[in-house]
Structure formats: C-alpha cells, structure tokens
Amino acid sequence: MAKRLSAEIKEKITLLYDNGNGLDISKIAQQIGVSYQAIYSLTRIKQRTNPETGKLFESRNEYNDYLIRQRTNPETGKLFESRNEYKDYHIRQRTNPETGKLFASENEYNDYLIRQRTNPETGKLGKLFESLTEYNDYHSRQRTNPETGKLFESLTEYDDYHIRQRTNPKTRKLFASRTEYNDYHERQRTSRPENQELSDLIKKRLKELGRNQSWLAEEIEVTKQRVSQYVQGKSFPKEDVLQKLYSSLEVPYKTLEDFLDDRNTE
Known part of the structure; x- marks a missing residue:
C-alpha cells in the first residue's frame, strides 16, 4: 500500500511544481524521494478539466472514476456506470485456482484471497483463515468497543454497535437495534x-x-x-x-x- 504523503510534503511538491512553471515532475520525484505517479496526482491531474462538470478534477480518484465511466462493459454494450461495476466485471474474468472456473462475484474473489492469509490466533500452527466471516470476526475482536472500553467480543457485537450509530431516516433517531435497522432496509428494498x-x-x-x-x-x-x-x-x-x-x-x-x-x- 502506498505511503500517505504528509501535508508538508504535499506543500513542498506544490511549490516546486509551481503550476507547471517550476521543476519537472521527474526532477521533483528525485529531489523529494516520492514516486512520479504520486506527484502527477497532485499536480497535472488537478489541472485537467472534468468534461462532466466543467471544473478541474479535484483528485486522482475523481479522474480515474471518470476514465472508467468512458469504457464499455462487454457484458452490456453500455458504458460502465461506476468503479464498482468495472471492478466486479474484471474480477469475474479471473480464474479461481480452487475450482478452475471464473470467479462468479467479487465476494467469491475476496473470500478466496482471505483464505490465503494466516490467522494469528492459530499460533505456531499457522492455519489459514477458513472464510471471510472468520477473518472479519478476528479483526473486529482487535478493536475497542467505545461503550465498554474493552475489545469487542465478536463480529456480531461489533456490527450491532456500528448499526446503533446510524440514524433512522424515518424517525431521525439512532437505530435502537439490528432488528430495527434490518426492518427499515427491508421495507426500502421491497418498495423499489x-x-x-x-x-x-x-x-x-x-x-x-x-x-x-x-x-x-x-x-x-x-x-x-x-x-x-x-x-x-x-x-x-x-x-x-x-x-x-x-x-x-x-x-x-x-x-x-x-x-x-x-x-x-x-
């Protein structure tokens, strides 16, 4: 994962680039020790206009999202509507080594990747996670429950806590429980x-x-x-x-x- 640039480094890059009137990107990269791509994202991309808004792109993510939506989805013959649709399509062009068949969905792909990782709780045995659920359960139990000051005991407790931090649009109050949350979303889905x-x-x-x-x-x-x-x-x-x-x-x-x-x- 790329290292996040500090505000100080970003400011230095901006000053050295000087809206294209200063140093070349490659020279800035050598001088500061930051990748060419990272500097490009902070400089040239932000000088390009987003044809959809008529304004300059605000970030590399916005720029990439725009480019993706100019590509055609071979399955539909229409342009991709989002980065998620694009990602899901390309994942389903990859072969699952366990089955020899293409991955059916992003969930299946993620589940496969998770099961290649070692569960730290298995100690010297070094066993791999058996599922995405087991992986999520492990990581939720490494986090502190703000209500108790102790680690969450399970994925269920972790999910319940976060659900109760969300506002019910109908009542404008926080959801009181997972049941209330699920009931609300089920009604929303069936009304579509x-x-x-x-x-x-x-x-x-x-x-x-x-x-x-x-x-x-x-x-x-x-x-x-x-x-x-x-x-x-x-x-x-x-x-x-x-x-x-x-x-x-x-x-x-x-x-x-x-x-x-x-x-x-x-």
Whole structure:
C-alpha cells in the first residue's frame, strides 16, 4: 500500500511544481524521494478539466472514476456506470485456482484471497483463515468497543454497535437495534419499483412455464434463498445473473435502467 504523503510534503511538491512553471515532475520525484505517479496526482491531474462538470478534477480518484465511466462493459454494450461495476466485471474474468472456473462475484474473489492469509490466533500452527466471516470476526475482536472500553467480543457485537450509530431516516433517531435497522432496509428494498417489477415478472413466468423457484435457482446458479428474495422484492440481481434469469424465463432481456424507464413512462 502506498505511503500517505504528509501535508508538508504535499506543500513542498506544490511549490516546486509551481503550476507547471517550476521543476519537472521527474526532477521533483528525485529531489523529494516520492514516486512520479504520486506527484502527477497532485499536480497535472488537478489541472485537467472534468468534461462532466466543467471544473478541474479535484483528485486522482475523481479522474480515474471518470476514465472508467468512458469504457464499455462487454457484458452490456453500455458504458460502465461506476468503479464498482468495472471492478466486479474484471474480477469475474479471473480464474479461481480452487475450482478452475471464473470467479462468479467479487465476494467469491475476496473470500478466496482471505483464505490465503494466516490467522494469528492459530499460533505456531499457522492455519489459514477458513472464510471471510472468520477473518472479519478476528479483526473486529482487535478493536475497542467505545461503550465498554474493552475489545469487542465478536463480529456480531461489533456490527450491532456500528448499526446503533446510524440514524433512522424515518424517525431521525439512532437505530435502537439490528432488528430495527434490518426492518427499515427491508421495507426500502421491497418498495423499489424495479424490485417489485421483477418480482411480478418472475411469479408470472414461473406459473406460465409450470416451473418453481428451485428450478430457477438451478438455472441461474444461485441459492433458493436468493431466488426467494427476488420473488419477495427484497433483492435485485446483478447484470450477469439478471441476463441468466431472463434467458431462463424466456423473455427479452432488460437492464436495471430499462426497468426504471418502463416505470417512469407508466
């Protein structure tokens, strides 16, 4: 991981560069001992205009986000909408060494990487973490609970604490519990137009085809629980799963954008 530059170093770089009138970036890099890329991010990128806003890019992240959204997603034929979509696509082009197949999702990829790391609690045995959950549980227990002054005892306790620091938009008060938090978000998901639209479609087509949710789960390679969430309007599939779902139900493919457009024209 790149070392974060101090405010003092950043100021020195800015002075030496002098809006392009001072030293060349490569000379600044040699003089200060900082990478060319880091200096470039602080200088030239901030002199470029973001065509979407008409203003200068404020950071390298904003610049990179813009560039990513100018690239076409081969799966949809449309431009990537975000860095996350771009990252998810490229992860799914990589092969999982454990299965010999492409990673199905970013979660599967992250889970694989975690299981290559050693769990410090296993001591001399040096056993690898068995799952992302075990990894997160370990790291949550290295952090202090501000309410008790002691280390969190579990991932559940850690999550519960952070949930109770969030504000319920409906009541404008902090969530009192995980249950209240989950109930709120479930209601938000089921009220989304695209979720309800897909739910109605799945139920209609399964009935017409004489099929059930278990069959659909096998066809699109997800769990029965996941299909149940689609049917209840609690979840909306990613593009790759959505394509499989439409193919299995024998209906023309629609993107999330299409769902919203259809709803807006009603």
